[in-house]
Amino acid sequence: MDTPVLLAPMEDVSNLPFRLIAKQTANPGMMFTEFVSAMAVHYQAKKTWRKMRVDPGERPLGIQIFGAEPDVMAETARVAEEAGADVVDINMGCWVPKVCRTGSGAALLKDPDLAERIVAAVVAAVRVPVTVKVRAGWDYSLFAAPELAKRFQGVGAQMITLHARFAKQGFEGQADWDLLKRMREAVTVPFVGNGDVKEPEDALRMLRETGVDGVMVGRAAISDPWRLARITAAVTGQPTPPIPTIYERVEMAKRHMRLMVGYQLGLDDLTRLPDNIDPIEELAALRALRAQLPLYIKGEPGAAALRGKLTVAESMKDIEALLDGFLLSAAVTA
Numbered sequence: 001m002d003t004p005v006l007l008a009p010m011e012d013v014s015n016l017p018f019r020l021i022a023k024q025t026a027n028p029g030m031m032f033t034e035f036v037s038a039m040a041v042h043y044q045a046k047k048t049w050r051k052m053r054v055d056p057g058e059r060p061l062g063i064q065i066f067g068a069e070p071d072v073m074a075e076t077a078r079v080a081e082e083a084g085a086d087v088v089d090i091n092m093g094c095w096v097p098k099v100c101r102t103g104s105g106a107a108l109l110k111d112p113d114l115a116e117r118i119v120a121a122v123v124a125a126v127r128v129p130v131t132v133k134v135r136a137g138w139d140y141s142l143f144a145a146p147e148l149a150k151r152f153q154g155v156g157a158q159m160i161t162l163h164a165r166f167a168k169q170g171f172e173g174q175a176d177w178d179l180l181k182r183m184r185e186a187v188t189v190p191f192v193g194n195g196d197v198k199e200p201e202d203a204l205r206m207l208r209e210t211g212v213d214g215v216m217v218g219r220a221a222i223s224d225p226w227r228l229a230r231i232t233a234a235v236t237g238q239p240t241p242p243i244p245t246i247y248e249r250v251e252m253a254k255r256h257m258r259l260m261v262g263y264q265l266g267l268d269d270l271t272r273l274p275d276n277i278d279p280i281e282e283l284a285a286l287r288a289l290r291a292q293l294p295l296y297i298k299g300e301p302g303a304a305a306l307r308g309k310l311t312v313a314e315s316m317k318d319i320e321a322l323l324d325g326f327l328l329s330a331a332v333t334a
């Protein structure tokens with residue numbers, strides 16, 4: 001990987017439209033899909049297939065999978081490889097009850113033998129590299145990640161990412177980068193740090209202070225691909241790209257919305273929307289983007305007032321009109 005900045009897997013966020021925008025704006029070293037349930041793939045859930053859609057322009061791409069059964073995980077890894085994954089990533093970081101109840105995600109941190117068997121089964125099932133994303137451990141009582149990472153490396157994992165929080169923490173508190181430092185010596189494969197990288201300086205500091213080989217960025221890139229671009233530029237020693245204007249932000253919000261509708265419709269070319277769009281599909285796409293759209297203009301005067309309207313708008317036309325009106329008032333008050 002030439003650029004040691006990775007875009008994090010994020011459920012309901014890291015779908016194809018989001019990744020295309022991130023790729024074109026920031027060109028991170030690697031991106032990941034949102035996690036894909038191995039059980040859902042096993043039972044052929046239609047919505048799940050879409051999550052594994054890969055565009056040739058977004059490589060290298062990791063498809064992240066989660067599950068608790070080695071066989072089913074191996075089968076899903078093969079499906080992911082066939083779908084075009086350059087890497088299959090195993091999720092051992094998700095802390096939410098609906099996932100952990102099934103023994104998947106971060107629950108595997110409590111069962112090292114099973115966790116290792118899953119990694120070994122997935123490695124044996126595919127030709128592409130297999131990577132694992134972990135949290136530090138289940139709760140503060142045991143920093144399990146270094147020992148686990150060693151075992152995963154032993155059975156063939158080719159990269160480990162640590163989100164430097166314990167599962168029980170959810171997203172509380174600060175990520176503890178000291179854990180990255182303490183874990184660094186556990187593995188010789190590339191080791192990626194994750195947690196609270198918000199600005200270019202954070203990425204540089206994480207690289208400098210912890211010895212990680214790469215930084216993974218999640219929330220800071222949501223509705224802000226330019227921030228990811230600034231982080232990428234800093235890490236690769238390129239000049240800092242300019243802060244986007246409000247016009248650029250609004251244009252990107254519109255673009256994201258259109259791509260999302262194209263994605264929902266399952267178009268080959270997401271940018272070529274037909275004249276007649278099924279309003280139910282259109283609404284489904286807008287709902288999926290509901291939380292992200294207002295973030296494109298967050299912090300601008302009048303953005304808070306617009307937020308509610310954007311969230312309930314039911315058509316692209318309405319959203320475009322709202323955003324255009326917003327730009328107009330920005331121009332008037334400028």
Ligand SMILES: Cc1cc2nc3c(=O)[nH]c(=O)nc-3n(C[C@H](O)[C@H](O)[C@H](O)COP(=O)(O)O)c2cc1C
Nearest residue numbers: 008009010011034035091163195196197217218219
């Ligand atoms: C909305 C959201 C969805 C997430 N979904 C996933 C996921 O599907 N798989 C995963 O490994 N981590 C997931 N995460 C965790 C992120 O990948 C990352 O580890 C975490 O946000 C910390 O990084 P950050 O501080 O840069 O955001 C998610 C995080 C958020 C905010």
